[in-house]
Amino acid sequence: MKTKQNIDAKLIKAYKAGDNNALAILVKRWHKLFCDKAHWLVKDKDVAKDIAQDSWSIIIKKIDSLNDPKQFKYWAYRIIVNKSTDWLRLQSKNQKESFNHDIEFLNTEKVYSENEHLKHKLSKAIDSLPNGQKVVIKLFYIELYSLKEIGDLLGISVGTAKSRLFYAREKLKTILNYKDYEN
Structure with missing residues (x-):
């Protein structure tokens, strides 16, 4: 049985040998996943599609530098994450302007259920983190990656x-406790 990694490795080797059809197959296999990963990070479908497209340009230019074609997934995801x-x-x-607007929105008289309110507060608190921390916390808690996988x-x-x-x-503890005293 062929693993995805072995299939990717064969496609990359074929593309490096001049088979452009192999690249088309590789793009077909991964493009939607790249769009999804970028969307998960940037929360904008159109931007995610642009990031995936830009990432493919980089992948194609630098595919010769990929030493182990079986590591394509992690190598390409790193490019997607970096572009995002x-x-x-x-x-x-x-972000600061948006954050201030969101606080004003929370203070309006619109009624949320307690669960929706907590989800909104947590989401905004996560969004206020520095990018490096935000990405790691989302990968760990939402995508359920291990620390080693996140590092890779x-x-x-x-x-x-x-x-x-x-x-x-x-920081989330501090942010959420601070906001609890404000409300």
């Missing part, structure tokens, strides 16, 4: 992933 993080970094200038995906050590997760939790 770059986009988020550019958007962070607007982001190109950081397991210790750095663990540290970012710790500090993200600490």
Whole structure:
């Protein structure tokens, strides 16, 4: 039985040997997953599609530098995550304004169920974290990646992933406790 990694490795080798059809198959296998991963990070479908497309350009240019074709998934996901993080970094200038607007929205008379309210507060608290911590906390708690997988995906050590997760939790505790006193 062929594993996905072995199939990817054969397609990459075929593409490197000049078979453009192999690249088309590789794109067909991974493009939707790349769009989904980018969307999960940036929360905008159109931006996610652009990030996936830009990432494919980088993947095609740098595929010769991929030493182990079986690691394509992690290598390509790292490119997707980096492009998404770059986009988020550019958007962070607007984040303060958006955050202030969201606080005003929370203070309106609109009634939320307690669960919806808590979900909204947690989501906004996570969104207010620095990008590195935000990505790690989402990968760990939402995508259920292990610290080692997060390290591989982001190109950081397991210790750095663990540290970012710790500090993200600490900041969330502070943010959520502070907001509880405000409300």
